[in-house]
Amino acid sequence: MPELPEVETIVRALRDGGRGGPPIIDWVIEGARLLWPRTLAQPGQNEFLTQITRQRVGSVGRRGKFILLNLDTQTLLMHLRMSGDLRVEKSYSDDHKILLPQLHDRLLISFTTEYRLAFNDTRKFGRVWLVNDPSEILGGLGPEPLDDQFTPKQLYERLQKSKRQIKPLLLDQTVIAGLGNIYTDESLNLACIHPLQISNTLAYTQVEILWAAIRRVLKDGIARNGASIDWVYRGGSYQNQFRVYQRTGEPCLVCGTPVEKLIVGQRSTHYCPMCQPLIVS
DNA sequence: CCTGAAACCTGTCTGC
C-alpha cells in the first residue's frame, strides 16, 4: 500500500488523531502480542515483549516510508511494505471482553488507556524493529524529498553520479526516500521524463522540473490523505488525481495520446509516449 | 556498477 503520502497520513493520525482513532502520544505501553512472528525483524520475541512494556510514546515521526514511535529509551520502527496498515482501537468491548484480533492482524500493542495499536498486514511483508539507535536501520536512506534541505542541486548531483534508468533510481530508497511505484510514475509524467531515461543524461533544467514535480505530487498526495486502491488502504482520494498510474490506454490528460504501460525493474510503469519522449544522446 | 529474476505472502480479477 503505502508510499510517503500514505505513511505521512497514518503518522499524522497517530499524532493528532484521525482515521478512526485517537492520538497515541504520551500513552504507556502495557504489553504486546505477536501474532505472526516474522513481522518482528529485531530483536527476538522475548526481548521485544519485555523491553517494549511500560515504555511511553514520546512522539511519532516518519522517515521515508518508515513510521517511528519514539519511546522512553528506544525507537519502534515500522515498515508497512505492500499491504500493511495501522489501526488504533479499543482493546475491550462494552462488556469488558478482549476484542479478538482482526483478520491479518500481525502485532497488537496494548496501552494502559484500554486502547491498542494493531499492525495489520495481509501479505506479511511488513516489518517492525525495536532498536536503541534508529540510524542503524535508517542510516542508508536518501534525503527526505519534502525537507527544506532537499534541493534541486542535491538531486542533480545524485542523478549525475549514476547511469541507471531514472525510474528504478527514483525507487531506490538510498537515492531519495519515500517514493514508490505510484508517485514515481506520476512525478516522471509531470516532469515529462521517460521512465527509461538514463539519469545522468538529464540536463539541470530537467532535474529542477523533476524536483518540483516530485514535491508537488507528494504534497498533493498528502493533501488528499494518500491514495486508496483496491481493498488495501483506508481513506485517501489521491487515486482520483492519477495522471498515468493505472490509466493504460486512457487518453493523456495533456495531449490525448493513450497512456502506455511497460515493465521496468519488474514494476508496472505508466507513461505518455508523447509527453515523455526517450531522449537518446 | 548495472539489470533482471526470484523470493517473501495473500487476495482479487481476468480469461478460457
Place this chain on the structure above:
DNA sequence: TGCAGACAGGTTTCAG
C-alpha cells in the same frame, strides 16, 4: 462454475 495465471502501493538477495 471452476480454475490457472497474472497482478498488486516494497525490499532483499543473488546470478550474470
